[in-house]
Amino acid sequence: MRDRTIFFEKGPRAVLLFHAFTSTPNDVRSLARALERADYTVYAPTLSGHGTENPDDLFNYGIEDWKKDGEKAYKFLKEKGYEEITAFGLSLGGVVATHLMLTKNVLAAGTFSSPVIDNQESHVPKNFMIWYENMKEQAGYSREEIAGLKTAAEPQLKMILTGLNDFIQTMVPQYKNVEGSVFIGQGGRDEMINPHQSGEYRDALVNANVDFHWYDEGPHSITTGPTGKELQVDLLSFLSTLEWNGGNT
Template structure:
């Protein structure tokens, strides 16, 4: 069964949580539930092409689609009556959250969790991980080794094109990081196996005008910090960050 977005409707303060590349909102569900318990309304959109059993569905979309998904998430909450919104994302979701800040979308604050917001092509192992993910799904679907081997060149071609598009997106964003004046939360796992942890440190240094930069390093966590050993600490830190924000001017 396909995985969908989730919407936990609770209090007047709204939070958007965005999932990682090739993943689903399950990445951020535990964080969403923790924030719901603290009276936040939480929406986690499913990025186009994700949440299916066919990995090629992801490769038939683009980062522009996911940015549009994020902007539609803001619109969805506005239509529900939520005017002030904080946006966070894990990995690729954090890139999209940061893009909303760069584009001056109507959000109160932003946050990244282990996100490759800089030096995208050289600073991560996303390509290797995605190709392994494709092979696992194809084996589960009953494909033979020969059939999988026949499929992989086209998958690699499409993947490389998509990773180039993501790299172009982050390169277009980087010159504008020094102009962001929103409060920003940055979480980084010390044992991140997918994204170079130093990217988070460089990102923090690039934020010259941000009114708050709340940086957290989780030494024992791997890439999926939202579901890892430090998830409770992350939940508390995100909660504390949200309490600092100027909701409704007060």
């Protein structure tokens, strides 16, 4: 499967976009195009282990690798000469973007349906197994073979998700120290995580300038479909309020 990394070079204002767990930058492609049309440079890398035809590739990686992917993406834009960088992500991608917000000099950051408070009570394991089974069926495995593969996959998935939640818990105490601008988007019909933790995240950012958006009919993947169109407008509006280049937008 080809690398689906996105890099749209336009204006001097740069935006990092990170995709969701088990997915690819296609998650954020329409959003990236909208940003490009508004003269933003957009970079959306493929996270390690993602975008391949074998779902078992994911088991070779975890949050430490995806954090490094985020840091590499930030460095990539810096080396390209972009001084002012913002970072956003869908679900797992939002965890990566939040890590950059806490550790790098980003102008602003944000999350779209991201478990940045708690990842324990989620439907991710169930939905992962449905996706995993579909991928194996497409690869030509028999029902019996898939049953055995799923049994082997379950503890590996649990290890990844436990590591992710442990990392999230190290970030939570730092939220009170954030003083910049933060965008939070959340779908009210999120089928993967508890949507109300987005409000908890907002409330934890006591010193930040938070732009919070709740999309009543929005699913987990709010970057696509009708909700994606709303999100594009809201994010562009948010970006226009930032002090790019000392106030020139």
